[in-house]
Amino acid sequence: MLITKILRRLLSLVLVATAGVVGLTASPALAANCDLSPASACLKNSATAHVAVVNYWCWDRFDWYKQLEVMPCAPGTSTEVAPFGNVNDDVDAFRADANCITKGQGTRNALPFSVNRDRRNQGSEWYKIFDVDSFLITEKNCFPPTGLHATSSNQSSITIAWNPIPGADYKVYVNGVYPGGNAFVYGNNGTVSSYTRYNLTAGTTYTFAVTMVRGSIETTKSGSISVTTGALPPAPWQYNTQRQLKNAQSGLCLVVQGTADGSQAFMHDCSVPYADQLWVTRAGNGGGTEIANANSGMCLVSPYWFDFGVTQTYCDIYPDSKWVVLDTGPTYRLQNLNSGQCLVGSTVFAYNATMAPCSSSQDQKWSQR
Numbered sequence: 001m002l003i004t005k006i007l008r009r010l011l012s013l014v015l016v017a018t019a020g021v022v023g024l025t026a027s028p029a030l031a032a033n034c035d036l037s038p039a040s041a042c043l044k045n046s047a048t049a050h051v052a053v054v055n056y057w058c059w060d061r062f063d064w065y066k067q068l069e070v071m072p073c074a075p076g077t078s079t080e081v082a083p084f085g086n087v088n089d090d091v092d093a094f095r096a097d098a099n100c101i102t103k104g105q106g107t108r109n110a111l112p113f114s115v116n117r118d119r120r121n122q123g124s125e126w127y128k129i130f131d132v133d134s135f136l137i138t139e140k141n142c143f144p145p146t147g148l149h150a151t152s153s154n155q156s157s158i159t160i161a162w163n164p165i166p167g168a169d170y171k172v173y174v175n176g177v178y179p180g181g182n183a184f185v186y187g188n189n190g191t192v193s194s195y196t197r198y199n200l201t202a203g204t205t206y207t208f209a210v211t212m213v214r215g216s217i218e219t220t221k222s223g224s225i226s227v228t229t230g231a232l233p234p235a236p237w238q239y240n241t242q243r244q245l246k247n248a249q250s251g252l253c254l255v256v257q258g259t260a261d262g263s264q265a266f267m268h269d270c271s272v273p274y275a276d277q278l279w280v281t282r283a284g285n286g287g288g289t290e291i292a293n294a295n296s297g298m299c300l301v302s303p304y305w306f307d308f309g310v311t312q313t314y315c316d317i318y319p320d321s322k323w324v325v326l327d328t329g330p331t332y333r334l335q336n337l338n339s340g341q342c343l344v345g346s347t348v349f350a351y352n353a354t355m356a357p358c359s360s361s362q363d364q365k366w367s368q369r
Helices: 002-010 028-033 063-069
Strands: 013-018 021-026 053-057 078-082 093-096 100-108 111-118 125-128 134-142 149-153 158-161 169-174 194-197 205-214 225-228 242-247 253-255 266-268 278-283 289-293 299-301 311-313 323-326 333-336 342-344 354-356 366-368
Touching: 093 100, 111 125, 149 225, 158 205, 158 225, 169 194, 194 205, 289 323
Parallel strands: 013 078
Antiparallel strands: 013 021, 053 078, 053 093, 093 125, 100 111, 100 134, 149 158, 158 194, 169 205, 205 225, 242 253, 242 278, 242 366, 253 266, 278 289, 289 299, 299 311, 323 333, 333 342, 342 354
8 A cells, every 4th residue: 555655645736826826846856757739638636626735744754755746845845736626635734715515425435424623713734634535625615704894084084994804815895896906915924804984974874794704705795894984073153254154943044124323133034045144253343342234334232122123234333232152062152242132033934033042942052164
């Protein structure tokens, strides 16, 4: 039996995989012993398989084996690798890929055997099966990465991470689509397992999923996660620029029609920013803040008593035409410096704006647009 094995080893071939094409080359010291043509006839049972196999190992052999096989590679490496799609006879090992379950069956001394290598959450391995008569990979089931989670986010970017898989690379899918570019993540032998997506929209939810990639193989997607970017901070109240004043409760805008002194301020549709709906908040004469109408040039003024219509009048030094902007946004209250009361917008179209003691009521809250 040993003599037969030695003769079989003398006919071993080196299988070289280049760009998916298999070239067969006789082992350097044994070229004269393979007289079959073409050279592929020296390989038995060339059919289909799913993962690579290796003809022998470069270490863990007795010295006489090494002399016989004329080892062409350094200790700790493997050689004579057959690519996907081959059944090899007289093989010594096969590769169980990272994060995959790999199953195979073969014969050794005419007796059948099977193997099942589970490499989930582990890197690839070369699994030694030692001089079998034939071997075929029957199943390979690879799994996506696990532990997907968000590590950070802000208004324009999100960073995600997952459990690393030694020897694997990854594809990241954003909202179900692989965007290319740096969404292909090189794992760098298990040291990189994160991805940052930039140039996102504030206050928007994005979904992420990851696949494992090894060569031409890509797994199914991992379970997805949803992450929302941060909202933009509220815009500060704008001074010295023309803006509509929109009421938070009614959605209507403050307007004064005409240029007459004493004209009432009332609520109107905001869809068209006419000049009489535009107001400029600015430093006032004699201190304080004025709110001036862009059409009339007059200032918003409040009577001392509450629940009375707000009007426009000539901008002057008197405190009833001066205001204080309260709160930090995104909506604000406008408090009259003279009365200490706040501007109230009616919920009814064309109804007058009024004054009331300041509170947290939505009809006292305004935004600029």
